[in-house]
Amino acid sequence: MKATRLTIALLVAAMTSACSSVDDLIVPTGEYKAVLDNRDAAIDQLHQAQNCCQNIASFTFTPIPADFEQLLVIDGSTPVFTFDDGKSHFLAFQLPQNSGDLKITLAAQIDQSLFLPKVMMLDSQFRVTRVLGSDVFKYEPAKLLEGNRLEGEFTIDRTYIGNPNNESYLVLYTSESKLNETTTITSDAKLMAKSLAVVDPGIKDPVIPHSPWGLVKMSVEDLSGNSGLENLYKPAYQDTIQATVPKAEVAPNKLVIAPAAATAAVVATAPAANQAAALTAAPVATTTVATGTMLAETEAMYNQLIQKAVSSGDIEKAMALSGEAERAGSGSAKQTLVNAIKNSQK
Template sequence: MKMKKNLIALCLSAGLLTAAPGVSVADVNIVPQNTTAAPSIPTSALSQLHWTPADQSKTESISLASAGQRLNVAGISGPVAAWSVPANIGELTLTLTSEVSKQTSVFAPNVLILDQNLAPAAYFPSSFFTYQAPGVMSADRLEGVMRLTPALGQQKIYVLVFTTEKDLQQTTQLMDPAKSYAKGAGNAVPDIPDPIARHTTDGMLKLKVKTNSGSSVLVGPLFGSSGPGPVTVGNTAAPATAYSAPVAAPAAAAATPAPAVKSEPMLNDTESFYNRAIKEAIAKGDVDKALKLLNEAERLGSTSARSTFISSVKGKG
């Protein structure tokens, strides 16, 4: 895992395959934590939605025309999709796909990630979801890959998908099937116009959830840094028992405070064991495990686990 100057809360990165025609790099180089750009949605309205559990073992699909839900909030047009995702299984990779219909239309998705308390934590606007040409097993689609690391202590996070009036005024340029075939076969690409897909309020969405196996971008400063606090999805402090319900975190949370240290000092062998385990977890990119070890060590009286954690993270930068 690539680790630069930052430490947990919500880890986010774009895993985009190709840029959409007419979309600049700046358009997809977004800052997901800027939730102020998303529509303001009252918690009471969010709590009335039915959040469909997303299963890791399969791809979740929804036809917005028949199964979409209504959310009467300014800035959102048409039906929405709402999923809940397990937040106690470590880092997550969410792949959202919006398929182009046979009528040459497509739903331009925006995604708002909410923490366990339904507080906004990250926003991926429609420009994040770029056009992907059809392949052997896939159709024309808009697609984006979101990598997230929920803060410790949460059972679920929530994924809200919607489109906006601005999106409905735009279109997506597709690739003509003949061009796609020629590229795949290594032949000369014919000089023919590409079809244009209009944006609509209905469409077919697919969500795939899996645990991360690759790198992700860690958002938020390291312990002891002078930069602004991290944007969190829930409380970053480790609970007394694994994954108990957390208290809602502020938008800019302070670094995780050190747990109360026992008055009795830790034995040297035990101290060495925890420091070695923390280093090994960081080396493998498992920040979640390293944090658990840090908190456990300090509860047992460690005085060096925190400095070991920080130096190990900096060493991975």
């Protein structure tokens, strides 16, 4: 037993002495000591800071590509805004639009303090679609080349490119009310003991205070290039989601923006010979209006999808696409659907 304790003690001592060098290999925390070690100064600076903007729509949004990967620094030079849950420094990004579904990973780095991440997603009209917090971001202990972190992943839907309801902007901030709270992480000694399958030496787990400043690793991945995409289920449409009401699937934290199918159900149940007539006569069962003129290439894409759906016999899907296109500003989608149905009966 004495030999075991001595071994653990030596391992803990070696690990502690090497800790800073290992951390520097994972995240260059040594370069950001002023950010990570000055929580009190950060709180004082936040209280004195003035709002950068009148509203969220007036933020400066930085465009990022679909392969974006960067260590983000939130400090005294980062803009400040008073959100619904208090004042916070923030970073704002404009997401790529012409891409496949996007997987976004955010990992808040834990050192002497922690920036507790919160994410606000906005559509193209700067309306909030959802807010992601403790339901998504979970503590991940240090492992291999990843340090202690609070990490979360979520997916941005790109089923309908050009849809004005698509999530287009991301705002990263923290909750002022959480600055008085802490996060308990697993001690290095406990992690080492677990990896060696030896007795836990009983060292207390560190308690990390939350700070207005911090480091967050952000990466974006375009899932259309994923070799395993064929194993991904993606519904073609579902009932309309109001842009002001956050709604996300439990997994994979994905908000699906898609067209309503109320009218489609009516037309799809009619006999084939009467479908075109029913489409022309029946009122569209939706309260959503077109948001503007659609780009020519986007309109052509919708028309092709409508024709393809009709030719495959999926009238319900074709109706959903037509309604979606009309709400996005198409002036030809409905006629394309009528013509496609008529042609399918010849």
